[in-house]
Amino acid sequence: MAKSIDVSDLNIYYGDFLAVEGVNMTIRAKAVTAFIGPSGCGKSTFLRTLNRMHEVIPGARVEGKVMVSGQSLYDPAIDPVAVRRQIGMVFQRPNPFPTMSIYDNVIAGSKLNAKKMKRSEADAIVEKSLRGANLWNEVKDRLDKPGMSLSGGQQQRLCIARAIAVEPEVLLMDEPCSALDPISTSAIEDLIHELKSEYTIVIVTHNMQQAARVSDETGFFNLKAAGQPGHLVEFNPTTKMFTNPDEPSTEAYISGRFG
Amino acid sequence: MSTTTPLEPDTFAISANLAQPRLPRWAVVLVGVISLGLAGLVTLLTGWSLVGGLVLAILLMVAGLPTWSLLVEGRRAAADRFATALVWAAFAVVLVPLVWLIWMVVDHGLSAIDREFLTYDMRNVVGSGGGIYHALWGTILVTLAATVISVPIGLFTAIYLVEYGRGKRLARATTFLVDVMTGIPSIVAGLFALSLFVLIFGPAIRIGFGGAVALSLLMIPTVVRSAEEMLRLVPNDLREASYALGIPKWRTIVKVVLPTALGGIITGVVLAISRVIGETAPLLVVAGATDSVNFNLFDGRMMTLPVYIFSQYSSPGVVPVGMEGDPPGYARAWGAALVLIVIVMVLNLVARIIGTYFAPKTDRRR
Amino acid sequence: MSVTAPPQPRPAKAVVRPGDRIFAGAARVAALTIMLALAGVFVFLAIEGLPGLSAPAHIYAPAEDFWSYVGPLVFGTILAAVVALIIAVPFSIGVALFISHYAPPRIAAPVAYVIDLLAAVPSVVYGLWGGLALASAIRPVMDWLYENLGFLPFFAGPPSVTGRTMLTAGIVLAIMIVPITTAISREVFAQTPRLHEEAAMALGATRWEMIRLAVFPYARSGVISAVMLGLGRALGETMAVAMVLSASPVVTLNLISDTNPATIASNIASNYKEATPDKQALLIATGLVLFAVTFAVNFAARWVIGRSERNVAR
Structure with missing residues (x-):
């Protein structure tokens, strides 16, 4: 079910401010695509346009096209809510709903759509999703505990479980490990490897090594100059990107000369 | 790729079709x-x-x-x-x-207000005519007295809470009591002032100053709250910078902390005034009502605008024989209401202007 | 922080300047004054009000003793406040959501200001409007309620011809407490962490579902306390009720007839004029009861806030 995403000539605005300019790329299905670049270059902003979370911010808008299996995401006939159901998202900081138990957190998205769900059905979704997020064994005995009672890494995996419980086709991850310790980070990275057999995964990361470890393809974003909009410098398979990049500025960034 | 019918929402078979039917924008x-x-x-x-x-x-x-x-x-x-x-x-x-x-x-209100309305009292007025002169002065004096009582108490309490009492039991008790005071019904404040002055002067007492006491009971918590908030906003660096110059604590408060927070404190006080200036019930029970001008807060009944509105409403007089329409008191009540609302709105506006006028200054100092 | 509170145990006693001592003393005295004032409220009301508990029987007419005098008043107070809450709470939540989540940003701030203006209008003006404008305008509504919902005890009627009923008073009270509950609710709604809202949106929630998933659970206790504070205000409000209601000492749930129970506060306001010392004591005693009731409500509100703050901290 995973889908590829075609982006063409995408400009992203906050009000009158052009934040990201002229992005063209094709994100492959069932692969991990990573975005790297210095902070403030618009990679998270770009990520959020892929499931129309960008327009949640007042005044934010986009120009250009994002096509998912032949349909333009920004067509007026498209319901942003439907888009977000099929393109799930995991955020920088883990954000389980604080008033809900682990169980309720996982089932939250599915509950929205089903008028009534049988208990057994719900149980099945919860177990499947938590197993999918490699969290089942750690929490199966305390599903009724608050989601906030978990450790940071567990919370983030809970958020991933919550995102995959609605069976999206694409999973966007916005620096999912930046708030986590190294052990939790490697747990999430392992999980990303497993998830890519079923989902198209797009991940924004600060950490170039992480991009190199988890991704199949990498996009490098940069600012032309301070105050200028961000843009996509290079988009290539990860191995090529980290060994023999096309652009000199990519090489400069990867080798640590700036950023 | 499955395409399910949109009216039959199925939990799992999410349709590949993102374009669900939507209502047009118009x-x-x-x-x-x-x-x-x-x-x-x-x-x-x-x-x-x-x-x-x-x-x-x-x-x-x-x-x-x-x-x-x-x-x-x-x-x-x-x-x-x-x-x-x-x-x-x-x-x-x-x-x-x-x-x-x-x-x-x-x-x-506009049709009721003219020069006579603003400059005449209600003495010996039967039927139409008369004005709010006495009530206007009463409101000004009573509110002024209430401000004079509550601002020092409120401000010093806030200073105590922020600068001296941190973590002390008295501070915690005071915070709690200020909370309680916020919830006192205004008529209870009036009854309190009435009881106080009845104890001293006997049961028939009605004086303007009693109204001021009642109003200050309602005003103090608002003043404490806003002043406390403003003082807490003063960055600690400023205090430390002052101490490092060898300036004693009380002079630090007077010369550094208070001036920095001044705009916010004045805003809070003006808002508190605008809140109590429309209070009716406490003035009704303790300041009473009268038809004449009285400039002495400490002797005799004193009319105020809100009480004026109430008494014109509750005993509006009679429509003259052969005339149609509302009794003359209603027109006076509307006129007084307009004056009162204008006063309250002006005070609110002044508070906002002071707030914005002083705000950049504190920012720059920070 | 570090300099303002020097460590307590010092070998040499710190020098205290006279200026510091005076200033600190004045601050402390001010705090103590508040304590005294509040104690004074209670003590003076008790001293002056206690005789009202056991006054000559004719003072309580038509009732016979204090409790049967104050009973209908307490009932009326609570009834008016509850009617006001039932009307005000849905609107407050709606308007608060409007400001925090629905209104375009450009108009949200002015709207919030307009709602605050509602709070600045003096209660006596509300009373004037309620008595002279709303009461007559609302008569057709009461006729309709009587004809179509007359089987409910609240609308048993017959509808008052003046329109000065408990329902009218409740509506005026509701308009007065909407700004209070709205202001607090919109603040807690707006404080909902963006992360939680985005989590809900990313799951494909509509705006309403996002509010139910992320905003309401987060804001629940804040809204409850806002409602309780509104209740406290409604219980103690005097003028609007005194000017709208034509009151008699009855206990009835009928909201639209011409016999309506008074509230404690409105009863004081309408009777203070011809008060003999005995009657005055009685009115003060009822004021004490009102004080106790509002204190209890406000205390409960604060307790709810405190408990939720602890929950969040955990």
């Missing part, structure tokens, strides 16, 4: 216009009031849009549209009494 406008038109028609046919017609229009809108949405977009979208319509409707309905009230006060 749907909201269309339903709004139709609702207004229908309601207007009904209003004209049945002779309802304007307000009734508006309410009907809102009801039609709240019912119509979600129904259409349910038919086209499905259950979830319809629920969302319904909630949105309800929220907008709640806002529109709340505006109705506000606009209505302001319109009535301005409309009736």
Whole structure:
């Protein structure tokens, strides 16, 4: 079910401010695509346009096209809510709903759509999703505990479980490990490897090594100059990107000369 | 790729088709216009009031849009549209009494106000005529006295809470008591002042100063709250910088902390004044009512604007024989209400202006 | 922080300047004054009000003793406040959501200001408007309620011809407490962490579902306390009720007839004028009861806030 995403000539605005300019790329299905670049270059902003979370911010808008299996995401006939159901998202900081138990957190998205769900059905979704997020064994005995009672890494995996419980086709991850310790980070990275057999995964990361470890393809974003909009410098398979990049500025960034 | 029918939401078979049927953008406008038109028609046919017609229009809108949405977009979208319509409707309905009230006060009040109204009292006035001169002065004096009592107490309490009492039991108790004071019904404050002065002077006592005591009981918590908040906003670096220069604590407070927070504190005080200036009940029970001018806070009854409104309303006099219309007291009540509202609004505006005027200065110092 | 509170145990006693001592003393005295004032409220009301508990029987007419005198008043107070809450709470939540989540940003701030203006209008003006404008305008509504919902005890009627009923008073009270509950609710709604809202949106929630998933659970206790504070205000409000209601000492749930129970506060306001010392003591005693009731309500509100703050901290 995973889908590829075609982006063409995408400009992203906050009000009158052009934040990201002229992005063209094709994100492959069932692969991990990573975005790297210095902070403030618009990679998270770009990520959020892929499931129309960008327009949640007042005044934010986009120009250009994002096509998912032949349909333009920004067509007026498209319901942003439907888009977000099929393109799930995991955020920088883990954000389980604080008033809900682990169980309720996982089932939250599915509950929205089903008028009534049988208990057994719900149980099945919860177990499947938590197993999918490699969290089942750690929490199966305390599903009724608050989601906030978990450790940071567990919370983030809970958020991933919550995102995959609605069976999206694409999973966007916005620096999912930046708030986590190294052990939790490697747990999430392992999980990303497993998830890519079923989902198209797009991940924004600060950490170039992480991009190199988890991704199949990498996009490098940069600012032309301070105050200028961000843009996509290079988009290539990860191995090529980290060994023999096309652009000199990519090489400069990867080798640590700036950023 | 499965394509399920959109009206049968299935949990798992998420359709590959992102384009679900949606209402066009002009749907909201269309339903709004139709609702207004229908309601207007009904209003004209049945002779309802304007307000009734508006309410009907809102009801039609709240019912119509979600129904259409349910038919086209499905259950979830319809629920969302319904909630949105309800929220907008709640806002529109709340505006109705506000606009209505302001319109009535301005409309009736303006026709009542003239030079005589502002410069005459009610002494020996029978029928129409007379004015609010005595009540205006009463309100000014009583409120001024209340401010003089409550600002020092409130300000010093705030200073204690922020600068001296941190973590002490007295500070915690005071915070709690200020909370309790915020919740005192205004009439209880009036009864308190009444009891106090009755104990001292005997049961028949009614003096303006009693009203000031009652009002300050209502004013103090507001002053403490706002001053405390403002003092806490003063960055600690400023205090430390001052201590490092060898300046004693009290001079630090007077010379550094208070000036920095001054704008906010004045704003808070003005807002507190605007809050209590319209209080009626406490003045009614302790300051009483009179028809004459009284400049002495400590002797005799004193009229105030809110009490004036109340007494003109509750004993409006009689319509002269052979005349039509409302009793003369109503017109005076509306006129006084307009004056009172204008005073309150001006005070609010002044508070806002002071707030914005002083705000950049503190920012720069920071 | 570090300099303002030097460590307590010092070998040499710190020098205290006279200026510091005076200033600190004045601050402490001010705090103590508040304590005294509040104690004074209670003590003076008790001293002056206690005789009202056991006054000559004719003072309580038509009732016979204090409790049967104050009973209908307490009932009326609570009834008016509850009617006001039932009307005000849905609107407050709606308007608060409008400001925090629905209104375009450009108009949200002015709207919030307008709602605050509602709070600045003096209560006596509300009373004037309620008595002279709303009461007559609302008569058709009461007729309609009587004809169509007359089987409910609240609308048993017959509808008052003046329109000065408990329902009218409740509506005026509701308009007065809407700004208070709205202001607090919109603040807690707006404080909902963006992360939680985005989490809900990313799951494909509509705006309403996002509010139910992320905003309401977060804001629940804040809204409850806002409602309780509104209740406290409604219980103690005097003028609007005194000017709208034509009151008699009855206990009835009928909201639209011409016999309506008074509230404690409105009863004081309408009777203070011809008060003999005995009657005055009685009115003060009822004031004490009102104080106790509002204190209890406000205390409960604060307790709810405190408990939720602890919950969040955990």
